[in-house]
Amino acid sequence: MRVVALIMAGGEGSRLTVLSEKRAKPSVPFAGKYRIIDFTLSNCVQSRIYDIAILTQYRPHSLNEHIGIGKPWDLDRGRGGVQLLQPYQARGSQGWYMGTADAVYQNLGFLLGRDADLAVILSGDHIYKMDYRPMIAFHEEKGADLTVAVMNVPLEETDRFGILTTNKNGRVTEFHEKPKARDKGTLASMGIYVFDVDILAERLAQGHALEPNLDFGKHIIPNMIQNDKVYAYQFDGYWVDVGTIDAYWQTSMTLTAPDSPLDLWDTNFLVRTRSQERPPVKCSAQGDVVQSLVSNGCTIHGLVERSVLSPGVYVSAGAQVRESVVMNDAWIGPGAILDRVVIDKQVIVGSGVQLGVGDDLRPNHEMPDRLDTGITVVGKGAHIAANVRVGRNVLIHADVDEEVYAGLAADFVPSGATVTPGGVLLPPPLPPSAPATPAVEATA
Numbered sequence: 418m419r420v421v422a423l424i425m426a427g428g429e430g431s432r433l434t435v436l437s438e439k440r441a442k443p444s445v446p447f448a449g450k451y452r453i454i455d456f457t458l459s460n461c462v463q464s465r466i467y468d469i470a471i472l473t474q475y476r477p478h479s480l481n482e483h484i485g486i487g488k489p490w491d492l493d494r495g496r497g498g499v500q501l502l503q504p505y506q507a508r509g510s511q512g513w514y515m516g517t518a519d520a521v522y523q524n525l526g527f528l529l530g531r532d533a534d535l536a537v538i539l540s541g542d543h544i545y546k547m548d549y550r551p552m553i554a555f556h557e558e559k560g561a562d563l564t565v566a567v568m569n570v571p572l573e574e575t576d577r578f579g580i581l582t583t584n585k586n587g588r589v590t591e592f593h594e595k596p597k598a599r600d601k602g603t604l605a606s607m608g609i610y611v612f613d614v615d616i617l618a619e620r621l622a623q624g625h626a627l628e629p630n631l632d633f634g635k636h637i638i639p640n641m642i643q644n645d646k647v648y649a650y651q652f653d654g655y656w657v658d659v660g661t662i663d664a665y666w667q668t669s670m671t672l673t674a675p676d677s678p679l680d681l682w683d684t685n686f687l688v689r690t691r692s693q694e695r696p697p698v699k700c701s702a703q704g705d706v707v708q709s710l711v712s713n714g715c716t717i718h719g720l721v722e723r724s725v726l727s728p729g730v731y732v733s734a735g736a737q738v739r740e741s742v743v744m745n746d747a748w749i750g751p752g753a754i755l756d757r758v759v760i761d762k763q764v765i766v767g768s769g770v771q772l773g774v775g776d777d778l779r780p781n782h783e784m785p786d787r788l789d790t791g792i793t794v795v796g797k798g799a800h801i802a803a804n805v806r807v808g809r810n811v812l813i814h815a816d817v818d819e820e821v822y823a824g825l826a827a828d829f830v831p832s833g834a835t836v837t838p839g840g841v842l843l844p845p846p847l848p849p850s851a852p853a854t855p856a857v858e859a860t861a
Contacts, residue, residue, distance in 0.1 A: 420553065421533040422466045423521060424457055425608075426541035427474030427504075427514055432661045432787050435796030436761060438815050440479040442660070443541035446744045446762070448672055448681060449712035449727050452483055453659065454541040455690045458490050458499075463686055464549040466537065468497035470527055472520045474504055474513065489691045502527060516632035522621040533614050538633075540608040544668055544679065545656035546686055552650045553611055562616040562645035565589065565638070566609035568652045577658075578605035579634045581649055589647040594634040604649065606634070607656055616645060655679050663790045666759055669725045669742045673708050695728050703734055719749070733768070741773075750803065757809070760795045767803035767819065774806045779833035781810045782844035788812055799836075808832030 430442025437445060443454035454471075461469055469492065473480055480501070486492075487499035502524050504513050514520035521528070521538065528536055535556070537549055547566075556564040567581055580601045582591035593601045610633065620641060624631045631637070641647050655678040659665040671677055681688055695714030700706060704717035711721065714729040719736035729746040732738060736753045747764045749755065755766070756773035766772065773793050781788035788794065788810045795801070796815030802822040806829045807813070813836040821840060822828070830836060833844035 418535065418553075418557075419531065419533045420466055420468070420535045420537060421528060421531045421614075422461050422469045422537045422539060423524070423528070424454070424461075424469060424471045424539045424541045425517055425520060426454060426471050426480060427477075427520060428542060429475045430542065430660060433665065434662060434784060434787055434794055434812055435815055436662075436665070436759065436794065437476075439476060439797055441473065441475050441477055444480040444483055445665075446727050447544065447659065447665075448669070449710045449725050450692065451688060451690045452480075453544065454480065454483075455688055456544050456546065457539050457541050458484075458492075459686075459688045460545070460547050460549065461537075461539075462490050462492070462689065463546075464553075466549065467492060467494060468531060468533075469499045470524065471499065471501045471541065472514070472524060473501055474520075477501070477503060483691055485691065489689050491689075500527070515630040516635075518621060518624060518631040518633045518637045519629065521617070522625050522631060525618055525621065528614060529618065536610075536612045536614050536617055538610040538612065542660060543608065543656060543658050545607075545654060546679070546683075546688070547609075547652065547654060547656075548686075549609075549611075552609070552652075555650050556611045556648070559587070559648045560646060561611075561648040562613050563638070563641050563647045564611040564650050565647065566607040566652050567604045567649045568607060568656060569603045570605040572599055572603055575599055575601065575603060575605065579638070580605055583649045587648050587650075589642050589649050592634075592638050592642055594639075606638075607652060609652075611650075616641075620645075662759065662788060662792055662794055666742060666757070666790075666792050670723065670740060672710055672725060673723050675708070693728060701734075704732070724755075727762075744797075757791055758793045758795065761797040761799075761815070763798045764795050765800040766795075767801055767805070769804040770801050771806040772801070774808050774829075775832065777832040777847075778809055779831075779844060779847070781812050781835060782833045783835045783842065784812060804828055805830065808834070811836065814838065 426443040430437035447453050492499040580593045581604045698715045700717040705720045707722040709721050710725045712728040716731045718734040719732045721738045724738045724741045727745040730743050732749045733751040736749045738755045740757045741755045742759045745762045749766045750768035753766045753770045758772045778791050791809040793811040795813040799817040800819045802819035809832045835842040
């Protein structure tokens with residue numbers, strides 16, 4: 418039985434705001450030393466799947482550099498291994514991927530050329546650890562044409578997923594893509610599919626003739642439920658889509674808990690990544706690290722509490738980093754305070770800066786649906802001038818320089834504002850009669 422994996426990694430990930438401004442969502446750093454795609458790639462290797470294609474599209478350069486020839490995952494092989502497939506123009510070809518299923522349709526040549534029996538189709542932007550072999554065995558046992566991995570989700574979150582209904586034998590009888598009504602059950606698709614290759618090729622060709630913007634959730638799966646044998650495979654482990662700032666931050670904080678449901682230290686199921694040569698962590702006499710993940714190359718002279726630090730972060734004396742995610746080579750100046758913030762690579766936080774100030778939880782004025790839980794986000798390479806105070810739900814774009822803050826009233830960026838290279842975009846003032854916003858719970 419020959420199995421090939423196709424990993425969908427072309428999404429823009431716009432809900433991650435500036436974190437995906439310069440990179441594809443699967444290449445966003447996570448858990449200190451990793452990238453999001455490392456989890457799916459490591460799952461494949463754990464499942465003894467060594468023939469993998471990664472379908473890229475949006476800003477693939479960071480992802481291409483990270484994966485390289487696949488050596489960290491034992492995928493630098495003469496037969497099989499890993500290939501990165503980007504859309505291209507050809508006679509009779511439409512070019513850009515127009516949907517998840519269209520991306521696979523445009524790469525059917527790769528799949529059929531591998532003479533594969535089964536295709537495992539995966540998302541490159543989820544955090545989980547899973548051996549796919551039991552699911553493949555379930556697929557074969559049922560004689561299925563398609564098997565969908567599923568898990569139960571809270572009822573209030575069902576509008577974020579494809580929701581399935583099954584009979585007592587596990588065969589799927591209904592599928593509703595992100596239903597608005599919360600009466601379709603709680604069995605959610607994880608975006609993990611096992612297809613018989615011949616059936617997949619036939620259904621993609623049929624679907625593409627009718628709908629160029631071909632999508633698995635909207636077109637392929639509903640059609641196959643009516644015409645083919647589609648089964649649901651129950652997964653009971655930890656799985657999360659970190660596609661929003663809040664989900665990304667919440668999942669990062671989960672890793673710092675003593676009883677974290679995601680075990681990164683299991684030597685029998687390692688998450689592999691491309692590692693840079695960095696010296697060990699250095700924590701001086703005045704430095705203090707409490708319930709945090711701190712990566713190699715970090716230097717700690719201040720307080721780091723319930724936070725995740727990527728390689729090369731420098732925390733100066735007197736600085737405090739609380740409930741925050743700080744990515745590679747960021748510099749936190751003397752006396753700076755970070756509270757519930759996410760900071761991208763190579764950011765400079767000047768001395769005395771306060772990020773995440775006050776109890777005002779107004780949503781971001783430009784992105785109220787993406788920044789509304791009190792988390793402030795700073796884009797790659799931004800420089801925050803000394804002694805500036807920044808509220809909550811603030812978005813600071815990549816490469817913003819310190820001159821932007823000159824002339825700012827009281828050196829304060831209020832909650833809900835956006836900082837761009839062209840200036841600070843202030844939210845409308847609160848009406849005088851506006852009720853007080855609930856305070857963010859203080860860190861113990």
